[in-house]
Amino acid sequence: MSLWFPRLPSDRVLRARPVEGPFALTRKEKSADRLSCLNLAAERQGLSRGMTYSDARAFCPDLQSRPADETADQRFLHVLRRWATRYCPWVGLEGRDGLVLDITGSAHLWGGESALLEDMRRGLVRAGLTVQIGLADTRGAAWALARHGEGVAQPDEGLARIAPLPVAALRLDDETCTALQRLGLRRIADLAGTPRATLTRRFGPGVVLRLDQALGAQPEEISPLAEPPHFGVRMTLPEPIGLAADVMAGAARLLDQLCAKLKTEEMGARTLSLTLRRVDQESQQVELRLARALRDSGRILPLFERGLGAVDAGYGIDQMRIEAVRVEPLPVEQLGHVAAKRGDALDDLITRIGTRIGLENIQRFLPADSHIPERGHIIAPAAWSRPEGPWISLRPRPLRLFPPEPIAGTGPRPPERFRWRRMALTAARATGPERIAPEWWLEDENWRSGMRDYWHVETRQGRRLWLFYTPQRPGWFVQGEFA
Incomplete structure (x- = not known):
């Protein structure tokens, strides 16, 4: 199954801030603002993608617009991919505006393919999204139906269903499609009736491969996105413990495992949560917010001492779990013996004080680009800033x-x-x-x-x-x- 969202960027924006009338997103291209995505009302006014914004306003004076945000669009597409896993576990991305699903063995859970399609379409329309759905026994045929004549192709009518579609429905590049059309090969049916040796000699193996994939002669797998790594470890104890030293020893073992996971993914923890389950099934949590991203268990463990000192072990703790609730990229760096220890002590001190009064309340002054005395600095939380930038002044300033x-x-x-x-x-x-x-x-x-x-x-x-x-x-x- 192939899902195509032809107006994904504009639908995303209009979901948050609905607009009555023509609407478009603009993108800067070659020193000119051009339309990148339009809603249905704007298309009915004769506007199209790629048109300059000034020309569009001349045709449609009441056009409303906002700048495009490709990063937000991709985040939203990943959200849709996660939503689609309710229908099947194998969901992948199809370009920048589509999804591909392998619903083999999942359709009967929804009462058949027709019921699954209806439920999916109803949910997307209710969410304010424009979608075209194609269903076939091959990935290529489903892609072609979704983008060039939305519909369903039964297993025994694959070629007959996609034969009237243009050759662009085979996921060929624009240059190849133009060359095929110049030879009179405008539809997939024309391409299927042409000798393969001629096509291969003229255009290479790519055209024949795409045709075979659409017809099922060549397999094509779906590669679903891997789930993000989960940075959490736990340990079940054979006997309950209650001494602070024993709890710290257990936390040390868990931190070693967690930091090994973080190092493998080149990530660092900013917020850690230690959950202690007692034998009476009650749980207590100790949260630690770090001033800098860390994956050094030797530095993190002493920072838990104050929080663990307030824990009531009751009749004993039989399970411990530690999770990195918030992580940040922390790539491997080649450091000298001096640079490695330069800011560690200050960061640990900020963390210790922050556990008592809050990290947001520890602030520092940073230089600002202004010659006005009052604006020559800004105040920023120390945990989310670095003492960067030189304090340069041509004349001395008062303390x-x-x-x-x-x-x-x-x-x-x-x-x-x-x-x-x-x-x-x-x-x-x-x-x-x-x-x-x-x-x-x-x-x-x-x-x-x-x-x-x-x-x-x-x-x-x-x-x-x-x-x-x-x-x-x-x-x-x-x-x-x-x-």
Whole structure:
């Protein structure tokens, strides 16, 4: 059985945000936005795939559009593949917009092929998807029927059912199809009546192979996608245990097995769940969220100590299970003896503190690309960021920044005497000015006064302040203090 979703990308978007009227997805191609997928209303307006977006709007002014997302489309197709396994275990992908199923031995569970097709079509239509279904005794014939004349071919009428279809229904490339049509071979029936030696000599063995696959003379298997690996191990104990040392020893054995699986798949665990089942059938879970993806059991095991200390073993624990709930790619790296230990201690410390106050509450400052003092950094969770990027500034910046505080002063140079926070200060040395203009593409109420001239002022009282002057609206302000 072959399932073809001719409007898969647009159906996916419209499922989440329905739109009344013509709708299309656009993709950037050669410096022009072109239509990549349309709904039925847009096709009825005369629009087609590959048309430029400007031409489409000229034909259909009320056309609504959104950018295409091929990654999301493929994720959605994988979701449909998983859904289709309810009908049979052998489900594979057919290109970027189709599925192929081997329903041999599964149709009787649904009351026959007709009932299975009806149930499948009803479910897909209810989900808002456009689908064309082809059913035959070969994969090639089912593909041809799904895309060139939806229907069912009985085992004894394979050639008769697909004979009127164009040669493109044999999954041939466009160049080969064009060459066949120039010779007058437009339908599969014309191709089947042509001597095979002539076809092979002119077009190679590919055309004859596709024809034999559609007619069943050559076998063609379905390769279903493998299920994603499950990162979980468990251990049943012959006798219940209750001591913390015994539980840690059991967890160590499970972690060794789990980390071996993770290493094989080149993955690392970010969230681990340890389930302890007691003899009274009650279970307790200990969750560990890591600051970095790990698969080193020696580093992970000590991080479980605090969580296991709060476990009530009751009359004993007879089963232990540990699972990597969340994993991330962690490819093998060639590291030196210095680089391997560079960030391990900090990551483990963040994990230990995060188990108490939450990983989201441990944050770090990261440099940002802005010359505005307030925007020169961002705050990000330490567990999901790296201290990357150099802190580069052509002029020194104060250690402490605070909202601008006005002081008395006139003229473009810093005042020699002023009061700030109830302190009388006298300027000893002033360095500047450093003119900073506002970022006009961003709205910021604090910078509506225009550009600022910043000065580094050292006072006789020991204060080292960061002052600025606003030429447009004359005034002096203190915004920071150096260490």
